[in-house]
Amino acid sequence: MAAGIVVVQQYQRMVVQRFGSYVGTQGPGLRLLIPILYHGTKVDLRERVTRVPTQKYITADNVVVDMDFVIYYRVMEEWADRAVLEVQNFEAAVINLAFATLRSVIGSLDLSTTLSERERIRDDVQVRMDEVTSRWGVKVSQVEINEVDPPVGVKAAMERQKSADAIRTAEITESEGQRQAAINVAEGEKQSAILKAEGQRQSEILQAEGDQQAAVLRAEGFSAALERIYTVASTVDARTMSLQYFDTLKSLGSSPSTKFIFPMEFTSMLTPFLGMGSMNQQDSGSGNNRPNSGNGSASDGETRN
Structure with missing residues (x-):
């Protein structure tokens, strides 16, 4: 130069x-x-990566924590003159600004929020630094927090709390599992009972339908038998029926019973046989009277006898 x-x-x-x-x-x-x-x-113009050394920061609830973080920044091409004309050493300015910004952000948060919301802290630091570094022609592209280390006593208390939370979560999970298992067993028993009841109902329906069909078939068979009997009986004369009655009387006579009840129709059924008997007597009587026709008194006497 x-x-x-x-x-x-x-x-x-x-x-x-x-x-x-x-x-x-x-x-x-x-x-x-x-x-x-x-x-x-x-x-x-290349992007710079600067690791900010570990520093102590005080939270809103007066707990001292150790933190270190990394800053990614670069000089913008259109604002390159600002990095020369507006600030003596923009690199040192960015690092010192990062310390002050992080202290301000951590000071507004309690310990639990500081430990659990690193992304929120990162975004707040980046936005606040951008508002200042833009006049230097510098753009803070990213801020990453590496570690947040609370005091030893606080760390031990946090570990005990985590252990208690883990035990509580395990107990809750176990109880939920038992409850779900009981629900599943109850649902299974319920479905089993429903299926058994449904099966029994179907069985009873099928049995009832079978009994109904059997009764219908028996009734149809009995009706057909009656129709057959009626058809055959309509061709049978009175004498044949009388012979059937005599056969029945024969069976009754062989039984030890001493009393018999006959329907009124029985006498009408015997009328043809009674008529046949009287006709035979008349025929025999007329035959006996023919040899003695010349002797009227003898014939009369025999007839009276």
Whole structure:
């Protein structure tokens, strides 16, 4: 640069001043500056990663915690002149601003929130830093909190609390499992009872339908038998029926009973046989009277006998 020849890299920009006044920003390439008249300052546009050392921070409930975090930031190309003209050392300014911003954020939160909401802390720090670093031409792209370390006594209490919470969660889970198991058993028994009742009902329905069909078939068979009997009986004469009655009387006579009850229709059934008997007697009587026709008195006497 003393000779007036300057090489600007691709990731750099050069802020040029003439007699101390800003005249422009030049891009990458070979640049010629007249010594004493012009002065150039290179600015690196690449993203920087700075790990902020562990510091002690006090929470809203007066608990001291140790924290360390990492900042990702870079100089914006369109604001490269600000990184030279607006701040003496923008890197040191960003780191010190990060300390102050994180203390402010942690001071507004209690310990439990600090330990559980790292993303919220990260976002708050990034937003607050952006509001300040923009005037330096610097953009804070990301803030990551590596570790939050509470005091030893607080850590032991937290471990006991975690152990108690784990035991409570295990007991709740076990009781929920037992309750769900009991519900499942009850549901199974209920479904089993329903299926058994349904099966019994279907069995009874089928049995009733079977009994009904059997009764219908028996009735139809009995009706057919009666129709057959009636058809056969309608062709039987009175004499045949009388013979059936005599056969029945024969069966009754062989039994030890001493009393018999006969329907009134029985005498009418015997009328043909009684008529046949009287006709036979008349025929025999007339045969006996023919040899003695010449002797009327003898015939009369025999007839009376």
